[in-house]
Amino acid sequence: MSLELIKKAFKVNNLLGEDTIDNVIENDIIVPDVKPDIAKILLLDGDIFITGCDTGTDRAVVSGCLLVKILYISADEKRSVKSITTNIPFSYTTDIPGARSGVKSRAKGRIEHIDYTLLNERKVNIKAIISVNCKVFDETEREIASGITGIDDVQVLKDDIDINTYLGSNKVNFIIKEDLELPSTKPTIAEILRNDLNISGKDFKISDGNVVVKGDINISTLYIADDETRSMQYMENQLSFTQFIELEGVSEDTDVNVDFDLIDYKVEPSEDSDGENRNLKAEATINIYVTGLCKNSFEVLTDAYSPKTRIILEKQQFSIDETVSDNRSQLIVKDTLNFEDFNPEVREIFNVLSRCNVSDTQIEDGKLTLEGSVLNNVIYLSNDEEQPVFCHSKEIPFKHVVEIKGLRSDMKVDTSIELEHCNYSMLSTDQIEVRCAIGVNARVETTKFIPVINKATEGVIDEKKILSMPSVIIYIVQPGDSLWKIAKKYSTTVDNLLKVNNLNEKDNLMPGQQLLILKRAI
Numbered sequence: 001m002s003l004e005l006i007k008k009a010f011k012v013n014n015l016l017g018e019d020t021i022d023n024v025i026e027n028d029i030i031v032p033d034v035k036p037d038i039a040k041i042l043l044l045d046g047d048i049f050i051t052g053c054d055t056g057t058d059r060a061v062v063s064g065c066l067l068v069k070i071l072y073i074s075a076d077e078k079r080s081v082k083s084i085t086t087n088i089p090f091s092y093t094t095d096i097p098g099a100r101s102g103v104k105s106r107a108k109g110r111i112e113h114i115d116y117t118l119l120n121e122r123k124v125n126i127k128a129i130i131s132v133n134c135k136v137f138d139e140t141e142r143e144i145a146s147g148i149t150g151i152d153d154v155q156v157l158k159d160d161i162d163i164n165t166y167l168g169s170n171k172v173n174f175i176i177k178e179d180l181e182l183p184s185t186k187p188t189i190a191e192i193l194r195n196d197l198n199i200s201g202k203d204f205k206i207s208d209g210n211v212v213v214k215g216d217i218n219i220s221t222l223y224i225a226d227d228e229t230r231s232m233q234y235m236e237n238q239l240s241f242t243q244f245i246e247l248e249g250v251s252e253d254t255d256v257n258v259d260f261d262l263i264d265y266k267v268e269p270s271e272d273s274d275g276e277n278r279n280l281k282a283e284a285t286i287n288i289y290v291t292g293l294c295k296n297s298f299e300v301l302t303d304a305y306s307p308k309t310r311i312i313l314e315k316q317q318f319s320i321d322e323t324v325s326d327n328r329s330q331l332i333v334k335d336t337l338n339f340e341d342f343n344p345e346v347r348e349i350f351n352v353l354s355r356c357n358v359s360d361t362q363i364e365d366g367k368l369t370l371e372g373s374v375l376n377n378v379i380y381l382s383n384d385e386e387q388p389v390f391c392h393s394k395e396i397p398f399k400h401v402v403e404i405k406g407l408r409s410d411m412k413v414d415t416s417i418e419l420e421h422c423n424y425s426m427l428s429t430d431q432i433e434v435r436c437a438i439g440v441n442a443r444v445e446t447t448k449f450i451p452v453i454n455k456a457t458e459g460v461i462d463e464k465k466i467l468s469m470p471s472v473i474i475y476i477v478q479p480g481d482s483l484w485k486i487a488k489k490y491s492t493t494v495d496n497l498l499k500v501n502n503l504n505e506k507d508n509l510m511p512g513q514q515l516l517i518l519k520r521a522i
Helices: 463-468 483-489 494-500
Strands: 004-030 038-056 059-074 081-095 104-120 123-149 155-181 189-207 210-225 232-246 255-270 279-305 310-338 346-364 367-382 389-403 412-428 431-459 472-476 514-518
Touching: 004 059, 004 081, 004 104, 004 155, 004 279, 004 310, 004 431, 038 104, 038 123, 038 255, 038 346, 038 367, 038 389, 059 104, 059 123, 059 189, 081 123, 081 189, 104 346, 123 155, 123 279, 123 310, 123 431, 155 210, 155 232, 155 255, 155 310, 155 431, 155 483, 189 232, 189 255, 189 279, 189 412, 210 255, 210 279, 210 346, 232 279, 232 346, 255 310, 279 310, 279 431, 279 483, 310 367, 310 389, 310 412, 346 412, 346 431, 367 412, 367 431, 389 431, 483 494, 494 514
Parallel strands: none
Antiparallel strands: 004 123, 038 059, 059 081, 104 123, 155 279, 189 210, 210 232, 255 279, 310 431, 346 367, 367 389, 412 431, 472 514
16 A cells, blocks of 8 residues: 555635736816806816726736716806716736736725816816736645555655635626605705715625625715706715625634725606605615634644655645734824814815825735825805815825834735714814824734645665664753654654653753663564
8 A cells, every 4th residue: 555645734825926006097078068168177086996807817807987076167157067977997007917807806096196187178188097916816825734544554744724714706796776766955956066976884694604794885965956047956875785795615713804895876856746856866886805714733744754665755834824913003184274274264065085005015024104185175155255165285294103012014905994984073164174094904924934844755775784683772962952852853653652662742951861762673
């Protein structure tokens, strides 16, 4: 019977490669025929949606769209507020060595900067700098030898190691649709100027082999009312969702990572039973990506030999990505915005639109430092009769330090931030205080190298060497010696050494200690 390794299999999911692409999107936006000319742009911003990420040989193709939202003062006599919303699709190819068709990938995008040039009253040139990060993962099955069979009197040395094994992943795309009613205190909708959506209240729990994901979609709507003064109105709505996502083997002990992406939305006015636009048809498309890791303890074969025959072991090592920490913290950014030097006094605030970005990340031992800013666009009603609606922009810098036990500068840190909540209060007609709560997620990983035995073959024992050995050997223990090393060197067993020397396996060997070794018979 030939030698055979007893093996156990498990899955790992290593980062195969990643790349970040910074690109400029430039496009001319033409005012639709049904819209009046532009006199002044109040606000230009947007959202970025990643709709696809496909892999090929040493590359990945990321596709998506930039949703551009323009709020402007028209050139008509009424100087009314109008809006333009348009999608600009994009597709980028990034080089990721080792990538291949069929492997899993993830892409995230953010707007670094967006600006415009008003070419004429019917054409706006926009330039946006977007950053797209793409990661490609290698989901493979590994094997670890836990024992050896096929030969008598085989001596084995084992060790226990903990490994975060990969359970798998699941991606779910779903659409939420709901009809929302206007509050009775709000006038009927004549025209929607803009909608802003974000996901908050993200949470999950494990139940019956599923990851139960919950969240809220916050909808902010700015609209022109169908009243005598064509007043501007603002309202907020919220949609709640719950999704059951299957993940084989998931349990309460599983390290679950849930990622949310809003990839499309549409909010339009609709008629109620009286034929008036007092309803909103809201529709949002969400992508939820779930992965699971489970810490398992494995008994690993680290060495083997036989006093009766020669065993040749082929050793190698493989690497896995090991999660060191999954840190979550919150940062509060607040500041007082002064209007007296820029714009007319504030009469009523419609909304504060905030977007946060990280400009620098520093990793030190035990400490993660993030630097960035929150851009706040305040849309408000002023006391200026010629132009009653204004927008004031202010960037608030921040610095956030996170203490993470075990963090080293050579580790990989996957950092993401998201605006969880923003509120404001008017201190006076020319001052408002803005307060933003930002969630900071930092997942720390390191590369763990695991030595394994992947092959065992039987060789020819050197009988001349055995015959030349004395019948009795008095061995002087050297620094770094162990009973295993000594037994293997002299073709005996640990049990024999313990018995002959009246030792207990818990006894520690000391340098200079004498051991009696008896030669075995061939």
